[in-house]
Amino acid sequence: MSVYSGMKAASPAANTICDLRSDTVTRPDAAMLRAIAGAEVGDDVYGEDPDVNRLQAETAELLGKEAGLFLPSGTQSNLVAVLSHCGRGDEVILGGAYHVYLHEAAGASVLGGVALCPVPVGPSGGVAPGDVTGAIKPDDPHHPVSRLLSLENTVNGQAVPLADMRAATEAARTAGLSVHLDGARFFNAVTALGCAPADLAGLVDTVSVCLSKGLGAPVGSVLVGPADLIARGLRLRKMLGGGMRQAGILAAAGRHALTHNRAGLAEDHTRAARLAKALGDLGVGQVSHATNMVFFTPAADGHADLRAALAAQGIVIGGQSPAIRMVLHRDVDDAALDRAIAAFRAHYGG
Ligand SMILES: Cc1ncc(COP(=O)(O)O)c(C=O)c1O
CATH class of the missing domain: 3.90.1150.10 (Aspartate Aminotransferase, domain 1)
Structure with missing residues (x-):
């Protein structure tokens, strides 16, 4: 079930x-509500909300990435990531027990024409490099184009070890695939693994981080990655209806969560x-x-x-x-x- x-x-x-x-x-606790009340706000669809801009920059810096994008949910953040990496007829290889495969209504397929190819999830929560390699299609008109490996950490609470993550990403990169990480609970993983945020984020191209789970913000996720992908993501976010105008009241909660609630x-x-x-x-x-x-x-x-x-x-x-x-x-x-x-x-x- x-x-x-x-x-x-x-x-x-x-x-x-x-x-x-x-x-x-x-x-939100009293301190977070004060942070929300103190938000400056501007129109984020015009790029003018100071707290949104700060949240995006700070999250990107924390994870060692070039740019960030604030989105209303983890589901939209993962969807924007997949659609930024892939076009119609492309394929994502991902764990068959992962949220993107099971619990996001196959949005990438429905809205983006992107195929989802599940591989087994091992006891550590990771996917085996051999399974990744085995799922990558040869360049043949009968197949979709294998474009992206999508990982998750934590997986059902399990922090996937960095070595397992690295082995899977290397298998993908050897075949020219990019790698996305659904880090809905990214900081739970980092806490359990005892590593720096950039150590985990550095293994992949893009990371989606949820602010609304253990970090305690009411709403929101941040997608971080290379500037060109995030620029593509901005257009996709607008297309998906995720442009949120005075979103600084939410971004202020997210910034508060990242500063005060990680510990x-x-x-x-x-x-x-x-x-x-x-x-x-x-x-x-x-x-x-x-x-x-x-x-x-x-x-x-x-x-x-x-x-x-x-x-x-x-x-x-x-x-x-x-x-x-x-x-x-x-x-x-x-x-x-x-x-x-x-x-x-x-x-x-x-
Ligand atoms: C692993 C994982 N990824 C993504 C999501 C999606 O987040 P949201 O509910 O904000 O869309 C969840 C939500 O619980 C999750 O557990």
């Missing part, structure tokens, strides 16, 4: 104290490990965790009963089955996590 179909099964109630469905549910991701990872340990100690199912995500598969059925029991205590989890995904984020502090663990223990009599 998809992570997304599970979301609809559970909605937060008025008494919610801990919403573990996703790191997208965070709300807190390590705490989310620690809390995910704590939740996983507590669930493992109960001995009532399979548990795994990586960065800010915990996956719990109860040994016995009873997902709906568990969800109802937790909801009664103000703890919201998704409706996925068999594995329930729980995501730690900046709106779940130690006290809220203690309440969640206590509610699990009470339900399972632990």
Whole structure:
């Protein structure tokens, strides 16, 4: 069952104290709201919004890229990236479990005439260089033109090691392909890998970074890469309806998140490990965790009963089955996590 179909099964109630469905549910805190209120704003479609321009430049610099583009969502950012790299009849090779393949409504195919060629995702979350090479088509009129490798990091919370990323990108580059990274949780990956942002971003041509997940901004992603690709992306963003006028109120939140909220991701990872340990100690199912995500598969059925029991205590989890995904984020502090663990223990009599 998809992570997304599970979301609809559970909605937060008025008494919610801990919403573990996703790191997208965070709300701006007082400091972020002050940053939003202080935005200068101008018309970003004219290129005149100072906070948008600063956000784009700062993100590009942080990741060691020439230019950046602020977009309303990770999905649009990935789509603009793919359409900037590829034309009609071209092909993207990508992990069959990745978001761009499974959860973005095949936008690149529907809107751009770009074929999506899935390859297996290995235990590390990466794709094997041999699978990349094997998927690249020879120059033959029967085939689409293999143009781009699209990677993801983190993948279901897993931080894909730099060595695995490098091996896949080298296989792609040897055949003349460019490489895009869906870095929806780029800074979770960097935090877990213990590397500099530019070390990960330097392996690929373009990176899409979400501000609205663990970083805690309400809306927005930034696509970074070479200046000519980002210039093409600007036209595509307009075409897709992503030109946002006085977007500085959102960019100010994003700039605040990049400056102040990156450090807190390590705490989310620690809390995910704590939740996983507590669930493992109960001995009532399979548990795994990586960065800010915990996956719990109860040994016995009873997902709906568990969800109802937790909801009664103000703890919201998704409706996925068999594995329930729980995501730690900046709106779940130690006290809220203690309440969640206590509610699990009470339900399972632990
Ligand atoms: C790995 C990954 N990529 C891309 C996206 C798309 O982001 P958005 O929801 O902002 O479109 C998500 C959203 O959860 C994601 O998890």
